Amino acid sequence: MHYRGRFAPSPSGALHFGSLVAAVGSFVRARAEGGAWLVRMEDIDPPREIPGAASDILATLGAFGMRADEPVVYQSLRDTAYDRAFARLRDADLVFPCWCSRVDLEASAGIHRGACRAAPDTTRGPAWRLRAPDVDVSFIDLLQGTQAQNLRRDVGDFVIRRVEGWFAYQLAVVVDDADAAITEVVRGSDLLDSTPRQIHLQQLLGLQTPAYLHLPVVLDADGRKLSKADHARPVDRCEPLAALRMAIDFLGLEVGAGVTPAALLERAIDSFSVARLRGANGAHVGTAECET
Numbered sequence: 001m002h003y004r005g006r007f008a009p010s011p012s013g014a015l016h017f018g019s020l021v022a023a024v025g026s027f028v029r030a031r032a033e034g035g036a037w038l039v040r041m042e043d044i045d046p047p048r049e050i051p052g053a054a055s056d057i058l059a060t061l062g063a064f065g066m067r068a069d070e071p072v073v074y075q076s077l078r079d080t081a082y083d084r085a086f087a088r089l090r091d092a093d094l095v096f097p098c099w100c101s102r103v104d105l106e107a108s109a110g111i112h113r114g115a116c117r118a119a120p121d122t123t124r125g126p127a128w129r130l131r132a133p134d135v136d137v138s139f140i141d142l143l144q145g146t147q148a149q150n151l152r153r154d155v156g157d158f159v160i161r162r163v164e165g166w167f168a169y170q171l172a173v174v175v176d177d178a179d180a181a182i183t184e185v186v187r188g189s190d191l192l193d194s195t196p197r198q199i200h201l202q203q204l205l206g207l208q209t210p211a212y213l214h215l216p217v218v219l220d221a222d223g224r225k226l227s228k229a230d231h232a233r234p235v236d237r238c239e240p241l242a243a244l245r246m247a248i249d250f251l252g253l254e255v256g257a258g259v260t261p262a263a264l265l266e267r268a269i270d271s272f273s274v275a276r277l278r279g280a281n282g283a284h285v286g287t288a289e290c291e292t
């Protein structure tokens, strides 16, 4: 099958170094495989979005030499597809309405234990949760090795549609990756523990499971993941070379002497192999610091 990869930023702020690493990793991998690289804007969480961030991210990717091979997909325009998947799960009685409050969930360490079943607060709309079965979902990550999670024990019944009516990331990502015929998901290892939920949803919906390759995440000096929510400093699209070199180096690939983003990416593509990625061969994952 022809390789199809993707980068799926959330427009909750400008592109920062951590997301640049995920963008470069997915782009270089797709090109090294002679495949297509797509971009999907994950704009289904309005409270966390910043106006203008989506176009800003796309402009930054362009300045770093990365342009999607197909039109950018916006999750905010894909409710019909999510609704179809949701209806299918509901018709199969795999989901249930949940009125649990934040306090209920905190009392059970964030895992749904059915507190709302005793006294549903029907004065407000429910969230919809997928029943988590008592099964171990396992997969082989191309970089992180074998992963396994028991959905009921480790995650619990999880939200696929939020109280406000928005579809949750776990459902949207599965529908979108399948509709775009993504063959391999390359993203940060902060999403490693979402993957079993996504594989389970793929199985319920009769969708193909892509291959997975989770890259090490960039941590700040205090050992926390850089995230837009914490106002990690955006990369400067007027000066892409230094940050691009640093991202390629962080991934463990060869940083050439190129003086354009395209030339730097070309060298990284030529030098690409999963075995030389940072985090391969059991190296400790996710402890690098970044000065940006």
Ligand code: GLU
Residues within 6 Å of the ligand: 007, 008, 009, 010, 042, 173, 186, 187, 191
């Ligand atoms: N939108 C997610 C993020 O920005 C990435 C989702 C994914 O790659 O599956 O962290």
